[in-house]
Amino acid sequence: MDDRLPVRVAVDAPQHSGLGGALDYLSERTLSPGTLVRAPLGRREVTGIVWPGDADPEPSVALKPVAAVLDAVPPLSARWCELVDFAASYYQRGLGEVALSVLPPELRKLDDDQLAQRVARLRKAWAVPPAGPVPARPELTPDQAAALARLGELSAPGQAPVVLLHGLTGSGKTEVYLRAAEDALAAGRQVLVLVPEINLTPQLEARFAERFGAGPAPKRIVSLHSGLTPAQRLKNWLAAHLGLADLVLGTRMAVFAPLPRLGLIVVDEEHDPSYKQQEGARYSARDLAVYRGKLEGACVVLGSATPSLESWQRAEQGRYERLTLAHRVGNGALPAVRLVDMNLLPKAPGVTTLLSPQLVGALARRVERGEQSLVFLNRRGYAPVLHCGACGWKSDCPHCSAWRVFHKVDRTLRCHHCGFTQAVPRACPDCGNLDIAPLGRGTERLEEQLAEALPGARVARIDADSTKTKGALEAQLSAVHAGDVDVLVGTQMVAKGHDFRRITLVAAVSPDNALFSSDFRAPERLFALLMQAAGRAGRDAAQADRSEMVVQTWHPTHPLYAALQRHDFKAFADSQLKERSMAGLPPFSHLALLRAEARTAQAAREFLQAAATLAEQIPGARELLIYPPVPHHIARVANVERMQMLVESPTRGTLQRVLRPWVDELTRLKSQHKGVMRWALDVDPLAI
Numbered sequence: 247m248d249d250r251l252p253v254r255v256a257v258d259a260p261q262h263s264g265l266g267g268a269l270d271y272l273s274e275r276t277l278s279p280g281t282l283v284r285a286p287l288g289r290r291e292v293t294g295i296v297w298p299g300d301a302d303p304e305p306s307v308a309l310k311p312v313a314a315v316l317d318a319v320p321p322l323s324a325r326w327c328e329l330v331d332f333a334a335s336y337y338q339r340g341l342g343e344v345a346l347s348v349l350p351p352e353l354r355k356l357d358d359d360q361l362a363q364r365v366a367r368l369r370k371a372w373a374v375p376p377a378g379p380v381p382a383r384p385e386l387t388p389d390q391a392a393a394l395a396r397l398g399e400l401s402a403p404g405q406a407p408v409v410l411l412h413g414l415t416g417s418g419k420t421e422v423y424l425r426a427a428e429d430a431l432a433a434g435r436q437v438l439v440l441v442p443e444i445n446l447t448p449q450l451e452a453r454f455a456e457r458f459g460a461g462p463a464p465k466r467i468v469s470l471h472s473g474l475t476p477a478q479r480l481k482n483w484l485a486a487h488l489g490l491a492d493l494v495l496g497t498r499m500a501v502f503a504p505l506p507r508l509g510l511i512v513v514d515e516e517h518d519p520s521y522k523q524q525e526g527a528r529y530s531a532r533d534l535a536v537y538r539g540k541l542e543g544a545c546v547v548l549g550s551a552t553p554s555l556e557s558w559q560r561a562e563q564g565r566y567e568r569l570t571l572a573h574r575v576g577n578g579a580l581p582a583v584r585l586v587d588m589n590l591l592p593k594a595p596g597v598t599t600l601l602s603p604q605l606v607g608a609l610a611r612r613v614e615r616g617e618q619s620l621v622f623l624n625r626r627g628y629a630p631v632l633h634c635g636a637c638g639w640k641s642d643c644p645h646c647s648a649w650r651v652f653h654k655v656d657r658t659l660r661c662h663h664c665g666f667t668q669a670v671p672r673a674c675p676d677c678g679n680l681d682i683a684p685l686g687r688g689t690e691r692l693e694e695q696l697a698e699a700l701p702g703a704r705v706a707r708i709d710a711d712s713t714k715t716k717g718a719l720e721a722q723l724s725a726v727h728a729g730d731v732d733v734l735v736g737t738q739m740v741a742k743g744h745d746f747r748r749i750t751l752v753a754a755v756s757p758d759n760a761l762f763s764s765d766f767r768a769p770e771r772l773f774a775l776l777m778q779a780a781g782r783a784g785r786d787a788a789q790a791d792r793s794e795m796v797v798q799t800w801h802p803t804h805p806l807y808a809a810l811q812r813h814d815f816k817a818f819a820d821s822q823l824k825e826r827s828m829a830g831l832p833p834f835s836h837l838a839l840l841r842a843e844a845r846t847a848q849a850a851r852e853f854l855q856a857a858a859t860l861a862e863q864i865p866g867a868r869e870l871l872i873y874p875p876v877p878h879h880i881a882r883v884a885n886v887e888r889m890q891m892l893v894e895s896p897t898r899g900t901l902q903r904v905l906r907p908w909v910d911e912l913t914r915l916k917s918q919h920k921g922v923m924r925w926a927l928d929v930d931p932l933a934i
């Protein structure tokens with residue numbers, strides 16, 4: 247008789263293969279839940295995790311044995327498994343898919359001996375860090391002291407509060423994170439700090455290292471983000487999992503870092519859209535952080551000067567406790583916001599105005615005084631399109647429903663969606679006219695025009711193009727911090743998070759586009775971005791009174807700009823929430839977006855229509871509103887047509903009850919729609 251035991255294993259199978267949950271295998275010995283194994287799947291051998299719960303094999307099916315056990319790595323905790331279980335079911339993905347996709351890829355490549363070596367090396371290298379003198383800490387501002395005192399009360403033993411730290415730009419939120427971390431570390435717990443973008447990690451890592459990396463009882467800090475090499479990522483992940491690292495700092499993927507003694511989770515810039523994963527399992531790291539806090543009994547601090555309306559509303563309802571930092575450090579003023587009405591500029595035929603005289607004057611005064619300015623434009627490249635005045639040709643992408651952007655540095659036309667790149671044609675490809683010209687402007691052109699308008703000024707640009715090579719961003723940022731730059735031109739990359747000390751002028755040269763977007767979240771995003779950008783000015787209290795923000799707009803009476811001028815986040819949030827409530831939009835309803843990609847728009851539409859019919863038959867679906875399929879706002883990318891269909895529900899529960907059976911049906915439905923290449927469901931979609 248066979249004395250091998252059945253075990254459940256979450257294996258790495260793609261979602262649409264129909265293997266939703268864990269699979270049953272046989273094992274020679276008892277395996278603790280959370281143990282890493284290798285197991286056969288079809289003709290392959292894949293990595294898996296022994297999953298909590300009893301195996302429930304069909305008597306008629308012969309189970310396959312587990313191929314190898316990776317004992318070198320301690321089992322993942324039951325809570326970690328619960329977090330993954332929740333994420334998979336909430337975002338409607340396969341359990342194994344989620345579980346394995348959040349582990350470092352190297353874990354799948356190394357065998358048990360190799361892993362044992364890594365673990366041993368790590369334990370040795372991490373022996374005892376050298377002690378040093380007590381690091382200097384600033385005296386808390388009254389706001390910071392009050393927030394921390396309240397946080398202390400809320401995090402009494404056994405409590406796991408969620409706190410929304412609403413602090414003005416430059417009010418010292420980071421110091422609050424540092425002190426809260428200090429308490430958690432002193433209690434022997436681990437701290438997880440999430441940041442929205444890799445480019446914000448170096449600065450924050452430096453501040454945490456300065457505070458905790460030395461001193462009488464130095465702490466160990468690791469980072470987790472996609473910029474690490476596979477070996478570094480494995481090492482840092484192991485350090486967290488083995489409990490060697492005290493502090494883990496990372497981007498959204500770090501929310502899944504295994505942390506045996508987790509006591510505090512900080513989500514910095516909690517409103518940032520980068521916390522939402524946009525492919526595969528489309529999870530929100532911020533929302534999972536809140537869930538994880540409850541699960542692990544850890545305190546969660548969501549920090550922002552411009553909280554998401556979702557979090558703001560929960561604070562209003564009392565589900566999160568709101569702590570406010572209402573003053574900037576040193577009591578410096580926020581910059582005065584000046585709107586420049588572009589309608590009033592004198593019009594010269596054939597000339598498109600980008601820089602108003604008011605803005606150029608304000609910049610020139612800064613250059614004269616030796617102060618820095620930041621000019622912000624959310625569009626990289628030289629010009630968004632090249633145009634022939636004779637026949638009307640425009641530089642469209644043959645593979646996408648988008649223009650190719652003109653990059654002057656290397657004289658190319660590049661599609662920012664599919665990557666298709668060509669040299670700029672000498673003449674119009676349609677009519678041969680030699681006089682083809684750039685239309686509109688991007689950061690490259692802005693940089694050029696600023697250099698012309700401000701002779702002698704040192705103009706620098708930071709965007710995705712200028713920072714492609716490793717270390718380029720750090721070098722460019724430190725030039726700004728060192729004062730080697732007078733005018734910094736950049737995209738949203740530089741408009742948020744950075745603690746620039748010398749900037750006294752911030753300008754948004756053409757922010758209007760987002761005012762009239764079809765996406766209901768566009769005003770929220772624009773407002774947040776402009777407030778964040780404004781917050782880069784006057785961070786040094788001594789200069790704050792001279793600090794200013796210039797907004798060039800064709801719509802100076804728009805209420806969004808009026809709220810910006812008053813720096814009034816609360817008024818803006820309240821009015822947006824009122825509109826959302828009247829329109830039945832989130833957070834007053836709950837959405838899911840079904841996307842389909844096909845060779846033809848027709849095939850994608852038919853799939854979505856059939857999907858809608860299937861959904862209507864699921865119990866509970868009567869409460870849902872299923873909208874007709876519409877094209878994605880960039881309908882075609884790399885010759886693939888993209889359609890989407892919105893599902894709206896009054897409650898999260900109803901939505902969840904319908905989605906699971908629906909997803910199972912969709913897997914079958916796709917096999918009847920041969921023209922459909924891919925489909926995906928996005929729960930709580932951010933971009934619509």
Ligand SMILES: Nc1ncnc2c1ncn2[C@@H]1O[C@H](COP(=O)(O)OP(=O)(O)OP(=O)(O)O)[C@@H](O)[C@H]1O
Nearest residue numbers: 384385386387415416417418419420421575743781
């Ligand atoms: N109590 C304090 N005393 C003196 N300086 C402080 C204090 N707290 C913070 N600072 C300094 O104030 C500056 C702004 O703080 P911080 O970067 O944390 O602001 P923030 O609230 O995160 O702003 P933003 O939302 O714009 O990123 C930093 O240079 C920080 O070192």
Ligand SMILES: [Zn+2]
Nearest residue numbers: 643646661664
């Ligand atoms: Zn393209």
